[in-house]
Amino acid sequence: MPAIKSPSLSSRRRGRPAPELIFGDLWPYDPAPETADPKLKARYGLFINGRFVAPKSGKHFDSINPATEGKLAEIALAGAADVHAAYTAAQRAADTTWGRMPGRERAKYLFRIARLLQDRAREFAVAETLDGGKPIKESRDFDVPMAAAHFFYHAGWADKLAYVAPGRSVAPLGVVGQVIPWNFPLLMCAWKLAPALAMGNCVVLKPAETTSITALKLAEIIQDADLPPGVVNIVTGAGEVGAAVMGHPIPAKVAFTGSTEVGKIIMRSLAGTDKKMTMELGGKAANIIFDDAPIDQAVEGIINGIFFNQGHVCCAGSRLLVHEPVADRVLAKLKQRVQVLRVGDPLDKNTDVGAINSKEQLGRITALVKSGVREGAELFQPACPLPAKGWFFRPTIFSNVAMSHRIAREEIFGPVLSVLTFRTPEEAVEKANNTAYGLSAGVWTDKGSRILKMSTELKAGVVWANTYNKFDPASPFGGYKESGFGREGGRQGLLDYCQVT
Amino acid sequence: MVSGLMNAGQSVSLRRLFDDVGTVDSVGIEERVAKFTTRSIKKTAKVWGLRTAVTMVDLTTLEGKDTPGKVASLCRKALHPADDPTVPPTAAVCVYPAMVRHARRALGLNAPVRIASVATAFPSGQAPLATRLAEVRAAVADGADEVDMVINRGAFLAGEYGRVQDEISAVRDTCGAATLKVILEVSELETYDKIRAASFLAMRVLRPGDFIKTSTGKTSLNATLGNNQVMLEAIRDFYLATGVAIAMKPAGGIRTAKQALHFLVAVKETLGDAWLNNRRYRFGASALLNDLLRQLEKERTGAYQAPYSFSESAESY
Known part of the structure; x- marks a missing residue:
């Protein structure tokens, strides 16, 4: 059988700038506010x-x-x-x-x-x-x-x-x-x-x-x-x-x-x-991505896990544990994906990330993010515009996070993701369980047996496999x-x- | 024993291809594309989207009963989709090889509308390679600017990936200056994993600006947001790895303006602004065009017009 062609990547790219995608304003969405009357009393x-x-x-x-x-x-x-x-x-x-x-x-x-x-x-x-x-x-x-x-x-x-x-x-x-x-x-x-x-x-x-x-x-x-x-x-x-x-x-x-x-x-x-x-x-859930996971869907799951409801979710996947072979790829895709998240007016039907619930909570998130920077983690935030009024916070991704950092240990309850890496399944379990909390966890892999093994070893009330933040009235929810x-x-x-x- | 070994070899090579390009989780990707359908596109954004979609249409007729007269009328519709002269022409007309010269006669030499021709024993592809290449050569000689080929699904499903790729290369070389669109016929590949693998197989031998395309429009299931998304993500990953920008054409099953806007939202949020034009994205469709016009007219006048206020183009897909 003839070999399948797969030209070496570097040879095609040599001497040219790295290709980038442009998420600009060629086609901005018009404001689409929901107009139903909330019928509030004074x-x-x-x-x-x-x-x-x-x-x-x-x-x-x-x-x-x-x-x-x-x-x-x-x-x-x-x-x-x-x-x-x-x-x-x-x-x-x-x-x-x-x-x-x-x-x-x-x-x-x-x-x-x-x-x-x-x-x-x-x-x-x-x-x-x-x-x-x-x-x-x-x-x-x-x-x-x-x-x-x-x-x-x-x-x-x-x-x-x-x-x-x-x-x-x-x-x-x-x-x-x-x-x-x-x-x-x-x-x-x-x-x-x-x-x-x-x-x-x-x-x-x-x-x-x-x-x-x-x-x-x-x-x-x-x-x-x-x-x-x-x-x-x-x-x-x-x-x-x-x-x-x-x-x-x-x-x-x-x-x-x-x-x-x-x-x-x-x-x-x-x-x-x-x-x-x-x-x-509270919770400080680990979302664990193995190298055989479907990467694009895992990235979607990570985004949904941490930016759903501005990260104000007790089971939010706030600690991302990525298998080292795919860590760079996952991080690059994550950074790209957050660029198309739309932060702004919560009433707009196209808004993905709304307002932080209170000024107090915004202060807490800001303080923890500062501590992350101070302790040496690498911060990434997309350049999305924020409304002038109201309490908003940019989706935030910290890479190079160590288990000892505050952002890896404390519940932030905001749109802040801490990215850590692991080499073996045992290390993933150890890191995932190395927390005072145990509410939820996520496992992303193509291998069914690994899902079953991880779900028995993770000390978490809910373990999602190849998905995240899924709820059903018939499914019990609670923690360790x-x-x-x-x-x-x-x-x-x-x-x-x-x-x- | 011998066939067992061969099968083992084929599944190993499929495994290698999947390992190389990665797999797709079908539940996850369908959840992702469902979010595109909740985007609310209103007012100026809607008008921009509708007009852009018009410029992306490959206005298609692919029927046994096509005649030179019908193709000529299709060409006129492509040049002047609506009475309103501000409505832009479509990207191309798409016809069978035998109709290319009629389309060329109708459009002339410097038309803003390109001529695409299906070739390579469309839609099955079940003809000897020499016959398929001869068909491509004839279409290009008659004036086709673009060639829509089908991949050899039989060979793909049998695990002969090298052969599939070599045939694409051969068609590409035969195309000369014409743009090549490679139809994966996703409904016959069946799984998202295979659609992704086949996309890479094709892209690795395509030139910048060549297309990968979902379907012939001749099977029961054609372009969906799901398979469109798998291919967009493949294009994105390939572009970021190699710098080669491949274009995309979903075809068949996109009948309404609303659907077209959902597909464009997927493009905007997956590949970004550089793909929001007809050099990088097309719709293979016919009924879609009049619905786009109807919606544009509704945005302009505030009222829906009767179907007969828009001229007929063609019935296909």
């Missing part, structure tokens, strides 16, 4: 016992649009008395209505919530983007549909709870307290509420102070769905309110999603009580080590909201 009260009520203190705080720094609405600031009222209402509902209702009846309410959410999907997507800064294409294509999917999925479980723990019987816990973060405000509501409600529990939930709006809009849907009063109560405010929700004597269980730091404080304060807990905390305990989603998630006898 002022939101607390949602207690089925009604919106003013906080007893009479105090409110502003919810800010991170893309414009403008005020969106006033949010009620709950006090200890309001939290107590919410818990009292929840307890009453658990004792009188929701806790006694047959599962098939509860299912009807959950289906109704899911459908109402779908009906108002555009409105919710715009509200989510305005309040949190995430690109509209993500809130439209991911957050809102996925939130509805969680309600649908758990509605399906509500009349089949006998099969959650075959051979044993399950009963609701009663009242649960839940505190959720600002990165997926509506979706986290759904993750928390849907399994708790399907199981027959009543809830007091506190959204993050920077992103309360969609939780309160969901309260409107809960009203429209005619849920009995007190089944879901939503109190708003910052850390003190969260502490009051977690520390109250009524809830039989508290569920928290947020930073490891705060999770530890909560666990410390609840030590010695008989409250059940689930914690979904300082990434927390307990699972959300699937049968395992339901088990965390019931007593099994």
Whole structure:
């Protein structure tokens, strides 16, 4: 057979400048803002016992649009008395209505919530983007549909709870307290509420102070769905309110999603009580690329893993571990790919990376990036223009990162990728597990046996193979080590909201 | 035993080719191209995209019932796609070899529209090499500016890569000054891995400015965003490695302006500005042209016009 021609690359290139691709402005996309009305109120009260009520203190705080720094609405600031009222209402509902209702009846309410959410999907997507800064294409294509999917999925479980723990019987816990973060405000509501409600529990939930709006809009849907009063109560405010929700004597269980730091404080304060807990905390996931991986799709996965939702994702693939033979190629392709990411107005349908959720978070990201530069890592940022107003941060890639660098150890929770290399699968596992966290990991290889081996050796709650950041209501999600305990989603998630006898 | 060894040799060489050019994950690439379809192209960006797409059309008729008269009418449509004189001509007309001289007569010598001719026993390629080369020679002699050849899929699938490549080289040499477009017929290669491998096989013997092309338009599945993307990424990787810029032509199945814009978005975000012109990117299509015109007219007037307000070109693909 004649040899296949493959001219030596250097001979063709000699004496000519290295070829480059031009990602210029020959064909700029016109602004394409999503125009649906988010139907925001000027002022939101607390949602207690089925009604919106003013906080007893009479105090409110502003919810800010991170893309414009403008005020969106006033949010009620709950006090200890309001939290107590919410818990009292929840307890009453658990004792009188929701806790006694047959599962098939509860299912009807959950289906109704899911459908109402779908009906108002555009409105919710715009509200989510305005309040949190995430690109509209993500809130439209991911957050809102996925939130509805969680309600649908758990509605399906509500009349089949006998099969959650075959051979044993399950009963609701009663009242649960839940505190959720600002990165997926509506979706986290759904993750928390849907399994708790399907199981027959009543809830007091506190959204993050920077992103309360969609939780309160969901309260409107809960009203429209005619849920009995007190089944879901939503109190708003910052850390003190969260502490009051977690520390109250009524809830039989508290569920928290947020930073490891705060999770530890909560666990410390609840030590010695008989409250059940689930914690979904931080992460510093390793995304591992082997030399036989399909490189272009791996690059897509890396981009999706770290720049999805501006990197405000607890399972973000923030540490890239690349097999040395392909390290240069992967890095070059990554740099090229980030050049076509569009950073800017989150409401624009063509925006890939939106606004950083808060000024405080922007400061934290900036400080960690500075530390990366100081410690000797090599920084790359594309030259994309940033809006003059609002809180934005360029997609950032650090190469030559050492395991001891802060950017390789601490959760940045921003669009910052640290690139490290490895030589053998064993080294990859060792480096991937060399962290206090253990929430998620990614493995990219053409070799199936290697995927199975890696997934058993990686100490991570979720291991994605040849993909990243994929979620499904049926798939349990949760961590190892300082990434927390307990699972959300699937049968395992339901088990965390019931007593099994 | 002997055939077993030969098969082993062939699969080793396929393995080597894949190792060399890398593989493609089909789930990943389809996820990638789905994102192109969510780009929102409005107002001036839309008009630019539509007009650019018009200039990229290889207006095609490839039917047994083609006549000199029909080809002449196709040529007039290519020169003046719409009543609106500001609408640019298409890049080329694409016809069978026997129709090339009629197209040349209709277009004249200095026409802004090039003549592309399919050749090499299109669409199957199942003719002796000498016959296929003679066909190329005849098309070029009759005035074809561009030759659209088909690769020998039988040889490719049998693992005879050297032969596939040598045949492409032979056609290239026979083309002389004419631009060569190499049709991979992706639906017969079936996997993205093989499309990528075949792209490299062809590109390694092509000249700068020659094309790789998805399909003949004669099979059930033709150009898709997925196989277009595999080939764009192959072109990109080859360009960055060698500095040789190969052009791309998806053909068949692109019927609407919206689809064409999605393909252009893929070009913009994969290969960049240097490929957003008809020297580097073409659409093999016929029905597409009138939909582009219809959308342009809608952008201009704010209303959709009836189909009969646009002249017929040809029915193919």
